[in-house]
Amino acid sequence: MKRFPEARASRPVRVSPLVRVSRLVRGRVPRRPPVDLEKVDQKGPSPWAFLFWGVIAWWPFQDVVTGSAHPLWLAAPVLVLFVAGYAGTVLAAFDARVPMRLPVAGVVVLTALAVTATVRLGPEWFVFFPLSGLAAGTVAGHLPSASPRPEYGLLLLVGGVSTAAGLTIWLAGLRGGALQSILWGTITAGTVTAIVIRLFSVIALLREVREELAHAAVAEERLRFSRDLHDLLGHTLSLMVVKAQAVRRLAERDPARAAEQAADIEQVGRQALTEVRQAVSGYRGRGLAAELDRARTALADAGVEAVVRRSGGPLPPEPDALLGWVVREGVTNVIRHSGAGRCVITVRNEGSAASVEIADNGRAAASGGLVAEAGPVSGGNGLAGLGERVGSAGGTLKASPSPSGFVLAASVPVAAGGE
Numbered sequence: 001m002k003r004f005p006e007a008r009a010s011r012p013v014r015v016s017p018l019v020r021v022s023r024l025v026r027g028r029v030p031r032r033p034p035v036d037l038e039k040v041d042q043k044g045p046s047p048w049a050f051l052f053w054g055v056i057a058w059w060p061f062q063d064v065v066t067g068s069a070h071p072l073w074l075a076a077p078v079l080v081l082f083v084a085g086y087a088g089t090v091l092a093a094f095d096a097r098v099p100m101r102l103p104v105a106g107v108v109v110l111t112a113l114a115v116t117a118t119v120r121l122g123p124e125w126f127v128f129f130p131l132s133g134l135a136a137g138t139v140a141g142h143l144p145s146a147s148p149r150p151e152y153g154l155l156l157l158v159g160g161v162s163t164a165a166g167l168t169i170w171l172a173g174l175r176g177g178a179l180q181s182i183l184w185g186t187i188t189a190g191t192v193t194a195i196v197i198r199l200f201s202v203i204a205l206l207r208e209v210r211e212e213l214a215h216a217a218v219a220e221e222r223l224r225f226s227r228d229l230h231d232l233l234g235h236t237l238s239l240m241v242v243k244a245q246a247v248r249r250l251a252e253r254d255p256a257r258a259a260e261q262a263a264d265i266e267q268v269g270r271q272a273l274t275e276v277r278q279a280v281s282g283y284r285g286r287g288l289a290a291e292l293d294r295a296r297t298a299l300a301d302a303g304v305e306a307v308v309r310r311s312g313g314p315l316p317p318e319p320d321a322l323l324g325w326v327v328r329e330g331v332t333n334v335i336r337h338s339g340a341g342r343c344v345i346t347v348r349n350e351g352s353a354a355s356v357e358i359a360d361n362g363r364a365a366a367s368g369g370l371v372a373e374a375g376p377v378s379g380g381n382g383l384a385g386l387g388e389r390v391g392s393a394g395g396t397l398k399a400s401p402s403p404s405g406f407v408l409a410a411s412v413p414v415a416a417g418g419e
Helices: 005-009 017-026 047-066 072-094 101-121 123-141 152-171 177-250 255-280 288-301 317-338 381-392 414-418
Strands: 305-311 342-349 353-360 396-402 405-413
Touching: 047 072, 047 101, 047 123, 072 101, 072 123, 101 123, 101 152, 123 152, 123 177, 152 177, 177 255, 177 288, 177 317, 177 381, 288 305, 288 317, 288 342, 317 342, 317 353, 317 381, 317 405, 381 396, 381 405
Parallel strands: 305 342
Antiparallel strands: 342 353, 353 405, 396 405
């Protein structure tokens, strides 16, 4: 029977095991075991953990005690000097009071003693080379890191001891497994020791960085909370004072109006409690539309004619909330300090940037004639916090007197604020 191409295409395609393994390797997800820095040893390895490996010198010591080492007058002093030099080098490497040149010199002396012992006293003294490599790793692990460049200290110290060990054993006539075991032991002892010490140094550095980040986060949250609390309560309390004054003026001649103003004070007080709770939980603002509506009410209650002009479409949440803070702070300053009879609030959305301008016909000197761009405004806490908000969003804030009064203007990028 004739096979058609459609029939062949419907058959499942077999994938070789090699291709499957390749796909798994290319798409692998690296395993990162959870590490709790609080449970990791904070002190790191002590020098006694490395001094313990001095027991490797047991074989040379046994040769000296039994008299097998020849000449004995050389073997005993070399053994004593090497053990003392090893202990001194390790202890000096861990002691920050000792200059690093001294333990480095100790590694050179230990290497020289290992070469001398191997050449003059026999193969049992080869164990001095792994101990010299371990001492070299201890010193290299405490040297300043040259990252991202190669670890020259590790290469020179451990590499130097390993090279001396390989040449000495080769010249002594040993080949094969004996040469490889001694050389590998020297390299491994030095490299692993240096890596372990350096890892504990990195862990200590990470712990310090984490503590600094925690302190910075606390400081930033305190700044945010103080700024939000000032902006929220400053405006609300000013509005409550204005309404309380209205109640006092209307209490005798118009009790009904006075009762309305008193009810507004109660409503504003309840709203203030809600806003304080929102500030504690990290809420950043009520939005531009809500602040414009509240500005109309507050200005009208203060006897200031409010004119609001808005052009462009709606704003993303971040610039919308930020310009809402500007309206809140600007209107609060108009009510508190300006003595103005008219306030014009102009909002523009030009697509890439949005701006708000609050202009009054009051006393310009009362606002201080402050000017700031992309950063905090010097002066009162309100304008200072407002300048920090606008500056952190990449915008500009300007506060300056005008021919007819005072102007507070802010501009923020819409794209940056919306991200």
